Amino acid sequence: MEKLKWSKQIFGSKLEIMQGDEQIGKIDWENMLSSKAQAIIKGRYFTLNREFFLSKLEIFDGNSMALLATVMVNVFNPRSDVVINGKRFELEVKNFWQSRWSWKYNGAEIITFNSHEFVSKDKGTIELATPMNEEVEILILLGLFVRNQFILFILLLLAVLFFVIV
Incomplete structure (x- = not known):
């Protein structure tokens, strides 16, 4: 089972994917709250996009802009x-x-993500139970993009609660 590491500053706009000491991928958002991001993994370029309320996430080939997947x-x-x-x-x-x-x-876990921190930096591991290929690369990026959107939702919810209480 191959293991990768990922890290992102909570209030930052860059996420890194590491294999050992080598950076094999990254996701760059325009800013912390951006719905669009550019990504690269294993030399392939991608564009990620989400609708306003987090419901629809899309990944496009970074060169041809062909839609690869929607979740x-x-x-x-x-x-x-x-x-x-x-x-x-x-x-x-x-x-x-x-x-x-x-x-x-087919019911079997092929990629498992774990997050280890939340206070100032979000980081964790990615365990691959399948060889790296085009589909796995897309799933890794989508999995991390989904995670970022959930964190933004939680931060937004906490901010709203704070302002309601204050």
């Missing part, structure tokens, strides 16, 4: 599906705090 996310439903190259993958969020989530194929 509909509901913060109150821990499961979502995406079809890539005719194969159906299922995203499952394992807990409310979004610290463990995975992609499944």
Whole structure:
């Protein structure tokens, strides 16, 4: 089982994906609250986009701008599906705090994400139970993009609660 690491500053706009000491990927948002991001993994470029209220996330080929996958996310439903190259993958969020989530194929976990920190830096691991290929690269980026959107939603919710209480 291959293990990758990822890290992102909570209030930052850059996420890194590491394999050992080598950076193999990154996601760059225009700013912390941006709905668009540019990504690269293993030398391939991608564009990520989300609708305003987090429901629809899309990933495009960075060169041809061809739509590669769309996932509909509901913060109150821990499961979502995406079809890539005719194969159906299922995203499952394992807990409310979004610290463990995975992609499944035919019921088996193929990519598992874990988050280890939340205070000033969000970081964690990605465990691959399948070889790296185009679909896995897309799923890794989508999984981390989904995570970022959930964190933004939680921060927004906390800010609203703070202003309601104050």
